[in-house]
Amino acid sequence: MSLSNVFNIAGSGMSSQSIRLNTVASNMANAESVSSSSGETYRARQPVFQLIQQQVSGGDGDYGSSSGMSAGQGVQVVDIVESQAPLRQQYEPNHPMADEKGYVYYPNVNVVEEMTNMISASRSFQTNADIMNTAKEMMQRVLTLGQS
């Protein structure tokens, strides 16, 4: 039944958005994690979203029947990539992590960007939760079919 598919789809959306929120939290927490070389410095992480394509099985699958016409099966996070933006390099010779030239490296996390990312993720999560709630009500209504 396709209404139960709505739960899977909205659930995949919620889980993907929570992974996104997780990377935002990680980026924000590490926004000031300095290090003494550019290789060791934390870089902002971003999830890559992708549509889950419907699995079409061979054999006697009922493709083309009522269950075979879905547009997709939700969303998934296929990868988490590190931002390639340049790191912030600051001259702080008294810093304990400073290299021999007196520089420390700050992560390339843009805090403003992360905040808007967080709001967007939380809105999308909320929308998916609403969808799930509506689907639940629709299903509960079907269960009362035939009762006067």
Added chain:
Amino acid sequence: MAITFDSALGIHQSALLVRSQRAEVLANNIANADTPNYKARDLDFKSILAGQSGSGQMMSVDRSQRGHIGGLIDPSFAADLMYRQSLQPSIDGNTVDVQIEQAEFARNAMDFQASFTLLNKKFAGLMKAITGE
């Protein structure tokens, strides 16, 4: 004359099914609201319902090799799942407008309730005819 549920319930059972399928498609659009290159899709309710209530439109698929997909294919199904014309496509190729999708989903839920109420009344009518009170 034989009494069948098909003739007693009329169009409402098909309508309920198509509404639940449309809910799935719209939920998928909303779940992929942030997916790059995802194109929003929707069902054309009218033509699907016309296809479902009409009879003898299914074509069987010939399987000449192993791994081919068998079964019945309704020629109208592929065309019914169409791409939505976006008002404001975003720069990453995504054409989902969450507000539009949410509005469509809410409307679809209301239409689902309407179909359900009509179906329920059909059952209530049958019940009344059987008990005769």
